[in-house]
Amino acid sequence: MNIVLRLAWRNLWRQPRRTWLTTGAMVFSNVLLVFMISIQFGMYGLMIDNTLQIFTGHMQVQAKGFKDDQKMRQTVPDVIPLASRLREEFQTETIAARGMAFGLASSEKRSFGIGIYGVEPQFEPRVSSIPGLISDGRYLLDDDAAEIVIGSVLARNLRTSKGNELTLLGSGKDGSFAAAVVTIIGIFESGVPDIDRNIAHIPLRLFQDVFYMDGSGHQVVVMTSSLGDAERLHPDISAALPVDEDLVVHDWDALQPGLKQAIQADMSSAFFMYGILVILVAFSVLNTQLMSVLERTHEFGIVMSLGLKPGRLGRLVMLETAMMGAMGMILGAVLGAIFTYWFTVNGLSIPGMEEMAAMFNLPARIYPQVTVLSTITGPSVVFLFTLLAAVYPALRLHRLHPVEAMRVN
Amino acid sequence: MTAVRCVDLCKTYRQGDQDIKALDHVSVEIEEGGFVCLSAPSGGGKTTLLNAIGGLDIPDSGEVWVAEQRIDQMSKGELADLRLANIGFVFQAYNLIPVLTAQENVEFVMQVQGVPATQRREQSLAILEEVGLQGLEDRRPAEMSGGQQQRVAVARAIVSRPALVLADEPTANLDSKTADELMALFTELNRHHNTTFILATHDQRVMRYAKRLIRMLDGRIVDDIEQDAA
Numbered sequence: 001m002n003i004v005l006r007l008a009w010r011n012l013w014r015q016p017r018r019t020w021l022t023t024g025a026m027v028f029s030n031v032l033l034v035f036m037i038s039i040q041f042g043m044y045g046l047m048i049d050n051t052l053q054i055f056t057g058h059m060q061v062q063a064k065g066f067k068d069d070q071k072m073r074q075t076v077p078d079v080i081p082l083a084s085r086l087r088e089e090f091q092t093e094t095i096a097a098r099g100m101a102f103g104l105a106s107s108e109k110r111s112f113g114i115g116i117y118g119v120e121p122q123f124e125p126r127v128s129s130i131p132g133l134i135s136d137g138r139y140l141l142d143d144d145a146a147e148i149v150i151g152s153v154l155a156r157n158l159r160t161s162k163g164n165e166l167t168l169l170g171s172g173k174d175g176s177f178a179a180a181v182v183t184i185i186g187i188f189e190s191g192v193p194d195i196d197r198n199i200a201h202i203p204l205r206l207f208q209d210v211f212y213m214d215g216s217g218h219q220v221v222v223m224t225s226s227l228g229d230a231e232r233l234h235p236d237i238s239a240a241l242p243v244d245e246d247l248v249v250h251d252w253d254a255l256q257p258g259l260k261q262a263i264q265a266d267m268s269s270a271f272f273m274y275g276i277l278v279i280l281v282a283f284s285v286l287n288t289q290l291m292s293v294l295e296r297t298h299e300f301g302i303v304m305s306l307g308l309k310p311g312r313l314g315r316l317v318m319l320e321t322a323m324m325g326a327m328g329m330i331l332g333a334v335l336g337a338i339f340t341y342w343f344t345v346n347g348l349s350i351p352g353m354e355e356m357a358a359m360f361n362l363p364a365r366i367y368p369q370v371t372v373l374s375t376i377t378g379p380s381v382v383f384l385f386t387l388l389a390a391v392y393p394a395l396r397l398h399r400l401h402p403v404e405a406m407r408v409n
Numbered sequence: 410m411t412a413v414r415c416v417d418l419c420k421t422y423r424q425g426d427q428d429i430k431a432l433d434h435v436s437v438e439i440e441e442g443g444f445v446c447l448s449a450p451s452g453g454g455k456t457t458l459l460n461a462i463g464g465l466d467i468p469d470s471g472e473v474w475v476a477e478q479r480i481d482q483m484s485k486g487e488l489a490d491l492r493l494a495n496i497g498f499v500f501q502a503y504n505l506i507p508v509l510t511a512q513e514n515v516e517f518v519m520q521v522q523g524v525p526a527t528q529r530r531e532q533s534l535a536i537l538e539e540v541g542l543q544g545l546e547d548r549r550p551a552e553m554s555g556g557q558q559q560r561v562a563v564a565r566a567i568v569s570r571p572a573l574v575l576a577d578e579p580t581a582n583l584d585s586k587t588a589d590e591l592m593a594l595f596t597e598l599n600r601h602h603n604t605t606f607i608l609a610t611h612d613q614r615v616m617r618y619a620k621r622l623i624r625m626l627d628g629r630i631v632d633d634i635e636q637d638a639a
Contacts, residue, residue, distance in 0.1 A: 002520070003509070003513055003516055003517055003520045004520065006509070006513065007506065007508060007509060007513075007517075010508035010509070011508055014507075014508060299506060299507070302500070302504040302505075302506070303506065303517075304489065305463070305465050305492065305498055305500075305504075306492065306493070306498065306517070306518050306521070306565075307489050307490070307491075307492040307493025307494070307496075307518065307521060307522075308489065308493075308521055309485070309486050309489040309490075310485060310486075310489075311486075312521070398485075401465075401466075402465045402466075403460050403465045403466045406500075406504070
């Protein structure tokens with residue numbers, strides 16, 4: 001090993017207790033950072049997946065302008081053949097057509113305004129988790145049967161149940177009066193009150209008939225295996241759309257801006273806390289290295305008199321810090337990953353957080369997501385700040401004069 | 410050729426309310442291959458002169474020339490380069506790096522000079538043998554006696570064959586036998602490699618080896634005599 005490296009390494013162990021205490025602080029903060037960041041990634045992944053699976057999908061093909069101003073007449077023409085063609089072209093079943101309208105749902109006793117979605121019964125289960133959340137009855141089977149599936153809260157509000165009829169009233173695409181009588185064949189329970197209160201599914205062909213859609217719809221929903229896949233597929237889907245229609249593809253973050261904002265806000269507050277933790281560790285390193293430099297003033301005087309420049313001495317101090325930081329980084333990242341992995345397998349439940357978790361569409365038990373990024377991000381930042389903390393002690397060496405330094409005992 | 414030239418050097422230290430003249434208009438010229446002893450009682454200015462010649466301390470006024478270069482106006486970095494390439498130091502208090510072994514202490518300067526590892530190893534082992542420390546290469550300073558540490562310090566100073574060796578009380582912690590061996594080594598280096606030695610000492614044994622004896626008192630040169638070395 002190079003003598004300078006040996007010197008730096010041995011210098012670290014002159015005061016082993018101090019070195020271990022400082023390294024221990026780094027390891028502790030790194031384990032904490034790996035754990036917290038992994039929990040965050042896990043939560044964000046769950047939030048995104050759960051939200052997108054329920055309803056939105058990873059992407060949607062829509063008429064231009066429909067996202068911001070959902071008018072009935074802003075349609076995707078021939079929506080069923082388009083969805084079919086995309087499924088064929090991209091060799092996937094996870095693409096489905098939808099139509100949507102706002103209307104009044106009336107039972108014998110009550111009426112409520114709801115969102116009525118026309119769906120392809122065969123393909124909707126591939127893009128949405130609602131068909132799998134039926135708690136009573138079954139999901140839609142026929143393409144044009146006069147059947148409806150509603151949420152549990154809506155059923156309770158309408159004081160109705162499976163097997164009863166509902167009357168739907170609304171406006172058609174052409175502005176005319178639209179009405180239908182449908183039978184409740186299933187009730188779903190997603191756990192998200194807003195969805196369970198406001199959404200109903202009917203077969204898309206029935207929807208097109210009732211609302212005079214003339215073969216059109218409002219969305220082609222695309223579900224992919226991951227967010228990364230969605231990003232890669234986006235340009236291909238855009239390219240596959242008919243050129244003469246004014247259609248656009250929207251990503252999940254455009255469709256669910258609130259979700260992205262919630263994640264960003266959560267990240268900002270979390271990173272502020274992480275920043276405080278990292279700064280505390282940096283000050284601990286600064287203290288250690290400053291003491292280490294001060295108590296070696298005499299020795300630095302010697303090596304300067306032998307011909308070592310202050311810059312090289314500074315680099316020696318930086319090297320010592322880098323070694324200590326690397327120990328903290330590696331130990332922290334490895335221990336953090338092992339510790340967090342246990343929770344990745346077994347899950348983490350925080351008592352009393354169930355309600356809050358439900359608000360964000362999260363399960364009561366959280367599974368941290370240990371990835372390379374979640375494992376190295378925190379420790380790398382700590383390492384960087386550790387090095388920054390050593391800059392001041394290293395710079396102090398430039399002010400040192402050999403004779404004066406050698407006089408210090 | 411002149412190895413060291415000091416012209417009208419002055420250096421004053423402030424100690425409490427008093428100004429102490431460590432160097433008071435000192436001028437001296439030392440030829441290459443010289444073997445000079447600076448002798449003075451404590452506080453006489455010999456260490457200050459040695460430090461000024463080694464570029465460790467900057468005089469208040471006057472000029473210092475080493476290897477035909479004026480060094481009193483050099484930057485810290487230039488002085489460090491000069492010391493690294495031309496000057497070997499032996500300090501009274503050994504001043505070894507405590508976490509390095511004897512051999513590593515000797516190799517350290519060569520490493521900074523950029524000497525390849527194999528050559529460093531060969532030279533350091535050879536010089537440690539020369540100063541009688543064969544078998545103690547892996548010991549750290551704390552595991553050696555004062556005399557052994559001083560010999561490591563000497564080995565470190567001369568291992569890269571500097572043109573000038575400055576030694577401050579090099580035999581202060583040595584028994585007379587070791588001191589004689591050390592002085593014999595200095596004399597041999599002086600004769601065979603033409604290394605210039607400037608030694609600050611008040612040890613009569615050391616003075617016997619010098620070709621030139623400069624006596625100082627209160628920061629001034631009071632006597633400068635050539636003599637037959639032992």
